[in-house]
Amino acid sequence: MSSLTLTEAHEIISTGLAKAEATGVLIAISVVDPRGDLIAMARMDGAPWRTPAISRGKAIASACFGRSSGEMTDGSQSPVMRAVMAQLDGDFIPGQGALPVFRDGVLVGAAGGSGAASQEDEDAVRAGIEAAGLSATA
Template identity: 50%
Template structure:
């Protein structure tokens, strides 16, 4: 079971609205359970690099089924470095992404980049909350 495009778009819009309310300019990515991109936005004025970083954080979160912040301590372990290399650097184990759950199943993840790491995570949390 994977996140639908309609759900991803709903999450993106809620996340974008929250970022705007906070006065922040970010990129937001939603990936499916395999880490493939479902939908993404880069707000006007967000730096070019925020888009691939948002996706990389989401990829890390969905790969392990945990918030990307939980992976930071493991970022330099041989297994994590190997996984990052296998995925050509597209997994970014840094704060700012959360898994998206349906019951006990991980159906995707959302990653945010462009603000402080804790703000990125807050924006992601607001997006997920829109599915309730």
Template identity: 40%
Template sequence: MKFNIPVRLTRTAAIASLCSLLLIGARDATAADPASTTELAAPVETYSISLGQALKLIETASATARAHHLALSFAVVDPGGHLVAAARMDGAPFASLDFARGKAFASVALGGQSGATLEQRFKDDPSEYSNVSSAGYYAPFLPGRGVQPIFSNGHLLGALGASGAPSDVDEQTVKGAIEALGASITR
């Protein structure tokens, strides 16, 4: 009995086998050298807020808001403006979550600016922001108080925005949460 095996299938099988042998060899080499395994397992150093840190920020800020009988919304973004975590406390005003995200996005988009600085820049020259409204990954771009950048060792990790109370209260709430995390609001 004669089998006709397509040449293409044979080549694909040969490439797959070769890849498997290379992977097995690499695995055996790292198993023989514990130092290389440690290097592979070492975390990559990043300069971005983690999900765990973002959740801790929101938890701390929410506790502060509850202690003052406030209902706020919070948004944490990474240095690229991508949403990491967000929460709207029960009873927080309508659209406050979108406002918190817009404030956080504006902060990182302009290099880690505080809400007070963003607000002053807008007052000084509103045209500076005329073409950035759609730049926020479907988030508004809101240059106003109620946000603080998150810095660690001089690196911008992201920003925490809040909305739902007077802006100075929003801003003090996020400042306290960032400092409780061990980070800073300034470089």
């Protein structure tokens, strides 16, 4: 299983937080490996305490299914989605703000944001993924 490196995760986070700062919002960004295990997380000064866990939960959902977490909201009342949310005790969040990360077409993890409007959360991590020379689509 190929995974994002810590160096790549930090590139995603630093560009993503710079994007949020330019937008004037306070967020946290979590980066996980393909299994959903955390590689790195950073919360901006002043971003709410809840944002690390929520950004991580979105990233876990995105890594688990290899899709943007926002695309999963429509199906989030399906029995499978409800079950996975229960199995992971809330650490799986099919809500907008995270994107999968692909390197040469291979899923290597996901990045999720929390703290701003969900489109802004997603825009921040997308900027980070692109700055790291990676892609949010296979």
